Amino acid sequence: MKLNPIIKKDLDILRDSLSRHMVDGKTFLVAGGAGFLGSWFCDTLNTLNARIICVDNLLSGSDDNISHLKKDAFQLVKSDIISYKPTEKIDYIVNMACIASPPLYQKHPIQTLDASVLGTRNLLEIARKNDIEGFLLSSTSEIYGDATIIPTPEDYWGNVNPIGPRSIYDEGKRVAETYSLSYCQKYGLPVRIARIFNTYGPRLDTKSTNQYGRVIVKFIDQALKSESITVYGDGRQTRSFCYITDQIVGLFKLLLRQGIDGQVVNLGNDDERTILELAKFIIKLTNSKSEITFQSLPKDDPKRRRPDIRKAEELLEWQPKVSLEEGLTKTVAYTKH
Numbered sequence: 001m002k003l004n005p006i007i008k009k010d011l012d013i014l015r016d017s018l019s020r021h022m023v024d025g026k027t028f029l030v031a032g033g034a035g036f037l038g039s040w041f042c043d044t045l046n047t048l049n050a051r052i053i054c055v056d057n058l059l060s061g062s063d064d065n066i067s068h069l070k071k072d073a074f075q076l077v078k079s080d081i082i083s084y085k086p087t088e089k090i091d092y093i094v095n096m097a098c099i100a101s102p103p104l105y106q107k108h109p110i111q112t113l114d115a116s117v118l119g120t121r122n123l124l125e126i127a128r129k130n131d132i133e134g135f136l137l138s139s140t141s142e143i144y145g146d147a148t149i150i151p152t153p154e155d156y157w158g159n160v161n162p163i164g165p166r167s168i169y170d171e172g173k174r175v176a177e178t179y180s181l182s183y184c185q186k187y188g189l190p191v192r193i194a195r196i197f198n199t200y201g202p203r204l205d206t207k208s209t210n211q212y213g214r215v216i217v218k219f220i221d222q223a224l225k226s227e228s229i230t231v232y233g234d235g236r237q238t239r240s241f242c243y244i245t246d247q248i249v250g251l252f253k254l255l256l257r258q259g260i261d262g263q264v265v266n267l268g269n270d271d272e273r274t275i276l277e278l279a280k281f282i283i284k285l286t287n288s289k290s291e292i293t294f295q296s297l298p299k300d301d302p303k304r305r306r307p308d309i310r311k312a313e314e315l316l317e318w319q320p321k322v323s324l325e326e327g328l329t330k331t332v333a334y335t336k337h
């Protein structure tokens with residue numbers, strides 16, 4: 001299968017902005033590598049000459065995201081991370097394996113919790129046995145729940161309903177963080193934790209945009225079909241959207257920087273927008289005739305989301321570069337292609 005030209009162009013940008021020297025020839029275990037973020041991570045590793053073992057049960061990911069990768073340096077193992085056992089030496093582990101879409105994780109609550117808790121524990125054990133050079137956990141802004149401090153810094157403890165409809169995801173990630181830091185403290189594992197804020201771009205939920213689409217792909221899909229754009233609540237709730245290439249650069253820097261074991265870092269774009277503003281922006285960008293309709297707000301939906309990214313700026317010398325307009329233009333072009 002050929003690589004989409006929009007993705008190919010972005011991968012050239014990623015290859016030029018990242019250093020190859022720590023990655024070349026190393027073996028990376030990418031758990032959840034057939035998903036949105038995971039497949040971009042695999043693609044970037046591939047351009048940097050790394051060897052990749054992608055472990056994925058394809059619950060929310062797709063073969064289509066990775067089928068173009070070179071067979072000699074890339075291997076897909078269709079397995080659950082809870083039970084996966086490697087057969088060769090691993091140098092780095094990147095844990096992206098967890099369903100991130102609310103309707104989908106609510107459909108698979110036990111599997112989602114198990115992936116975060118038991119799956120992360122299994123990967124940490126693999127890390128220990130392999131004496132790895134780096135372990136990256138993809139955590140989430142959702143561990144802050146309905147945050148009361150905006151922009152939200154890493155030392156904010158969170159405001160999460162432990163038995164609400166989002167708790168499957170939020171609490172699972174909170175335990176995954178605690179497990180990872182406990183392995184760092186007890187065994188000296190080189191763990192780093194990324195608290196990822198809403199990230200979008202080509203390949204996000206291509207398999208099932210209507211049923212499970214996260215907000216940007218859902219709006220683009222509705223706008224291109226001239227269907228009504230469904231906004232929850234009055235649309236004044238906010239999110240901050242990070243384009244995929246910015247997120248991947250941040251994740252690579254966090255994993256590969258020396259001397260920052262045990263660090264927890266927010267990665268996202270701090271350009272905060274209301275959902276209504278986003279809907280209008282997408283209608284304009286796609287030249288759509290769609291109208292906006294309003295539906296009731298889901299329970300425990302966070303009112304505002306905006307990361308405090310000063311720690312990433314200082315520790316990683318990282319800042320997002322792609323504006324919402326540029327990122328959406330690429331995502332719309334990819335969706336139309």
Ligand SMILES: NC(=O)c1ccc[n+]([C@@H]2O[C@H](COP(=O)([O-])OP(=O)(O)OC[C@H]3O[C@@H](n4cnc5c(N)ncnc54)[C@H](O)[C@@H]3O)[C@@H](O)[C@H]2O)c1
Binds near residue numbers: 196
């Ligand atoms: N995209 C975002 O905006 C965002 C925001 C915050 C955090 N994250 C985190 O980043 C990671 C990747 O998210 P994404 O947006 O790419 O989601 P995704 O659903 O596209 O990818 C997750 C991948 O993990 C696989 N997976 C799920 N459970 C598994 C298991 N038990 N064993 C093996 N594979 C399993 C799925 O099949 C899929 O390929 C997740 O951990 C998510 O929590 C993403």
